[in-house]
Amino acid sequence: MKGTLTFLARATTPADRLVLIAVWGGMILLGIQAFARPPGEEAVVRVRGEAVKRLALDRPRKVTIRGALGPTELQIRDGAIRFRHAPCQRKRCLGRGWLAQAGETAACVPNRVLVRVGGEQGKPWHAVSY
Amino acid sequence: MAWLAAFAVAIHLLEAALPPILPGIKPGLANVITVAALCLWGWPTAVAVTLLRILVASILLGTLLSPAFWLSLGGGLAALAAMGLSQALPGRGLGPVGYSVIAAVAHISGQLLVAYGLFVHHPGLFALLPILGVGAAITGTFNGLAAFLLVREWRREAPSEHGPAGN
Known part of the structure; x- marks a missing residue:
């Protein structure tokens, strides 16, 4: 030394x-x-293709969205968002789990609800090559 | 000087053959030669050695005029410019370590600018800056120490006349 x-x-x-x-x-x-810097600062919620809500992911809470089939509950925690309840039949949107990274997306198709992390510009890397 | 450039080309090739420790970061060992040349024979020699190295190594690697070549050239030119400027500093001036660190930082800056200007027009590219910067600080310091040893060795071998390169 x-x-x-x-x-x-x-x-x-x-x-x-x-x-x-x-x-x-x-x-x-x-x-x-x-x-x-916190990852994935916000999520955009779209219903029938129209952005209806921007949700900051910095504090835990539950948000209810009016989807095509009825009320749909989203949950936000630890910088991530997920579908918590949805009035659809197959519940595929719930199976998608937590979304945290910019660009991650979950959809409830029958309900016409789409959730995407990272806002409009948040494009993830598909691959990195040197 | 040809001797120096040949040395630098050999190191450059060797480094290209090594597996990367982290993607995008390599030690930049060939810069040891540039820094030693700068300290012993001045800036013009350093410029000549670096440009020759980039040209010859890219011909041998088959990357001439490819993105890798432009990135290499952008980084090299930025590093040379920074070293030239820092030579003009007053006082006792910088030694090999200082030149090497400055060159490493200038190298990644130049490379990022070339990458942004020519290939990836996306500001997300600059998110790489902290990772590359820390890499540059580490490799710059170690290369500088290597260059210091090299300079000391060469000074001892060729005390006054024309140096080991015979130029």
Whole structure:
């Protein structure tokens, strides 16, 4: 440890040390800022293709939407949203589970209700290739 | 100088063959040569070595004029510009470590700008900045230390006359 420090001290000039502090500090700040941001800030609810509600995902609550078949309950918790009750027959929308990432979508087709996380611009990556 | 460029090309190729530790981040070891050239023979040599390296390595890898080539060139030019500017700083100036870190940060900035301008017109690209930036700080520091050792070694071998490259 001490050897490493002496080596570092000998290998750098004062200006080097300034640059090191500035760059490392800046990058760590950037990193913290990036990871502190909550994922999937809001969800858009559409009924018959029309956006009827924008729901922020930051506080837990239950929201009831009037779908084509009747009242439909959505639940929001921990930055995620799901269908909780729906008046449809197959309940596929409930089976979709929690949606948290921008771009995730659940639909209750007979009820004509669509929930999509991340707003209109929230496009997820389908793949990342380098 | 040809000798230096050949060295840098070899490192560049070797690095391309290595599996990436994390996608998108590679150590940029060839920059060790650029930094050493900058410290021992000045900025023009560093520019020549880097441009030769990018050109020759891309021919050998078969990526000439492909996206990878433009990204490499954008990063390289940004790094060279930043090193040239920081050489003009007053005082005792920077050593290999400082140049290397500055070059690493400039490299990712240049690369992101090229990527944004030429390929991905999507501001989401800049979400990569923190990850790449932390990578640049780490690799820049270690490459700088490597360059410091290299500079010390070469200074010892060729005390005054014309350096090991014979230029």
